[in-house]
Amino acid sequence: MTEALRQFLSGGAAARGGGPLYLRLRRSIESAVEAGVLGPGDALPSERDLADLADVSRVTVRKAVRDLVAHGLLKRRQGSGTFVALPVERVEQSLSVLTSFTEDMARRGLAVRSEFFDRGLYEPTSEETMTLGLSAGEKVARIGRLRMANGNPLAIERASLSGRMLPHPEELDGSLYEALDKVGARPVRAIQRISAALLDDSDAARLGVSSGAPSLVIERISYLASGKVVEFTRSRYRADAYDFVAELRLAESHL
Template identity: 60%
Template sequence: MNQMFSPDGFDVAGSGPLYLQLQRRIADAVAEGRLAPGDSLPAERDMAAMTGLSRVTVRKAVQALVAQGVLVQKRGSGTFVAARVERLEQALSLLTSFTEDMARRGRSVESVWLSRALHAPAPEEVMALGLGAGDRVARLERVRRSDGVPLAIERASLSAQVLPDPMAVEASLYALLEERGLRPVRAVQRISAANLGAKDADLLGVAPGVAGLRIERVSYLPSGRVVEFTRSLYRGDAYDFAVELKLAPGGEATDGRTTKG
């Protein structure tokens, strides 16, 4: 570590801004295993003293690495090398639950429940679920973990006619719906980029402002009735979503629109 923070080697003239040079040193040490997940870094004032750089320069390098997910800062504790997260490739051609998907990979699943209750529906829930006046909505909010690592925040809404007892959902919502003959058979899913706010970032164990994936899904029964409206946030450093494209008759590329549940 002393060599990494040595004042030697910082090139004011030709190697780019000083904060980028320090950023590269730390990132290289993490990539090469000289800094392991969970290792703590010296305080900013100590890094400044060791490198001969200003605290502003050190802070800029550290904040850039926090934003990239390489480092994580814990209030009152300091700066640490972030835990490595295995990237998962998720096909967008299968309608499976989180529990089923992780089981297929041989990974454990855990839900940290934030809320399970009946509510008066919000306007977007009324529109998505086709609810009428006086209808209630079951909301399920939880952090989905695999092998102890938080991967997603899932916020699902269902008509109270479909799910009158939200507390009945334990590990898998889809398993419960299947038992009741209400499992969806198709879904429309939209994925967009998002920067995680402080509350969601804390739930996922990452720094506020880091990149995430916002996924909105509407799922349907064989009859065409909407059964589920879900808005989820996934860690951007943990997921790659993939879809197979095929050449349609007439020569235009197309893709299946059935997606993950």
């Protein structure tokens, strides 16, 4: 692989059009990936070796690699090096049906897995108290999960519920909606707000992308049939792996 890569990089980056040297090196690496010289999961040579192969400075290599990591073509693993990123299958989710992540992925035949990083009862924030309509002294149950499909991390969900609805959050090990269904508290409708935001270091690390990568932020307030709020969830979805789809109909006044 090293000799084949040398043929793509030697002469540099200088041979690949105009622009700054690091952008030309970036194009050379992209071309090597497109040609299969570097395949998904392959490790990149060290920074020093890349500089020698391309006959450029290590500063140029560092900038080119950083750019490719930010755009998702390469992925850094702490203590292991830099690798060509594995392709991520994009997932579409309808905005017109209220389903759980587990149910939605299962319908697509995808293997679902969750990693919990928070399950407990806490003193509520003022936002949680107002949104959930909590009484004085009432605890809030918080559930924090990394959601994965076919082994790929797709989303980070942070859900808040009344402690009365979920008195033992530490025992939850499956679908939250299934757990709520068992106590007659599964939501029947929800209001969602979608916005864009850049991922911070912590969430980016969980999702396996670079810090500052784009994400879709979904804030959802879910209701029981009685109109009572049962769930307040703030989720971050990988922008490179998730699409939200909504069906629109012409207003009746125009039919």
